[in-house]
Amino acid sequence: MRRNRTTRARWSGATLALGAAAAVVLAPATAGAAPTSAADAQRLVTETAQQLTDLDEQVHQARLLVAEQQQVAAAAAQTAAQAHAAVAQYEPRLRAFAQSGWTSHSQSRVAAFLTSDSAADVVQQMTTLDLIASHTAGLLTEVAAAHSAAEEAQAQADAASAQATAALTELERQQADVQARVDAYEADFERLSAAEQAAVTARLAxxxxxxxxxxxxxxxxxxxxxxxxxxxxxxxxxxxxxxxxxxxxxxxxxxxxxxxxxxxxxxxxxxxxxxxxxxxxxxxxxxxxxxxxxxxxxxxxxxxxxxxxxxxxxxxxxxxxxxxxxxxxxxxxxxxxx
Known part of the structure; x- marks a missing residue:
């Protein structure tokens, strides 16, 4: 049970990190009417460039969050692997108990009674059998707890991996969206005169x-x-x-x-x-x-x-x-x- 509590405590922070690392949603581009003059066109291009600067930073922030999610997913997978390895370590001991005939514990008590030379011998053999049963029951409790911890860790790993994958897909969509806006902006910018382009650039940067x-x-x-x-x-x-x-x-x-x-x-x-x-x-x-x-x-x-x-x-x-x-x-x- 201690291992189970430790696992939950370890992953409570990871779950919060995943919640905070939700994919960034790009702000929509400002829709505007077609320019009616050269000055209007210059103003609209300037506004669009500023919007693109903001969107550029939003995508960078989303990229950092995706990287954090991927790190959380990798850590979760490692913890799940360690939990499964812990369960596997119990297998030799379980096999040994199975081969020793512990499952026939009641029959072992009858055999102890029939083969004992005295009452004291019967008590001693039965006490030994009780100790074996108690130890085996304790082992099974440990195995059950380790198995539960492994299942919990695997669920955390699967959830983290799914969220990281979804965030990466969203980031790729956002990058494609911004690239399309950049292409449109550059086409609009090229339609300005050299003097207008210089004025837009100077105003922006x-x-x-x-x-x-x-x-x-x-x-x-x-x-x-x-x-x-x-x-x-x-x-x-x-x-x-x-x-x-x-x-x-x-x-x-x-x-x-x-x-x-x-x-x-x-x-x-x-x-x-x-x-x-x-x-x-x-x-x-x-x-x-x-x-x-x-x-x-x-x-x-x-x-x-x-x-x-x-x-x-x-x-x-x-x-x-x-x-x-x-x-x-x-x-x-x-x-x-x-």
């Missing part, structure tokens, strides 16, 4: 600035680890924005930051919201090169501060990685990871 000298940025880094992060990030300037990608051919915003930090041996989750909760909060006036800067509420965009009021980031859909001012629309805070 700041105007691109000339990238500073990498050697100068590295020289101002507070540590060698930060220097490697800055060098890696600046080396990606000009590469395309690719939704859901962490490189090396293209990046989205949290993909770029996680890629750059990996060069210093630091693993960041591929999620701007998750990154905005790591490390220590840093006031705008105390920013240092290498700090993660994040935008909007809820957080849906990140970049890497490189000093002198500038950051490098994968800006937005259809635009390459670039250096811009850190002081732009939606600035919400910064975190120091190193």
């Amino acid at each position: 700041g105007p691109a600035l000339a990238a500073p000298s990498t050697s100068a940025v590295i020289a101002a880094a507070p540590s060698e680890a930060v220097a490697s992060i800055l060098q890696a990030a600046l080396a990606q300037v000009g590469k395309p924005y690719v939704w859901g990608s962490s490189g090396p051919a293209g990046f989205d915003c949290s993909g770029l930051t996680s890629f750059a930090y990996q060069t210093a041996g630091v693993s960041l989750p591929h999620s701007s919201r998750a990154q905005s909760r790591m490390g220590q909060e840093v006031p705008r006036a105390q920013l240092q090169p290498g700090d993660i800067v994040y935008f909007y509420s809820p957080v849906s965009h990140v970049g890497i501060y490189i000093g002198d009021g500038k950051m490098v980031h994968a800006r937005t859909f259809g635009q390459p990685v670039a250096v811009t001012s850190v002081d732009q629309r939606g600035y919400a805070g910064a975190r120091r990871i190193l």
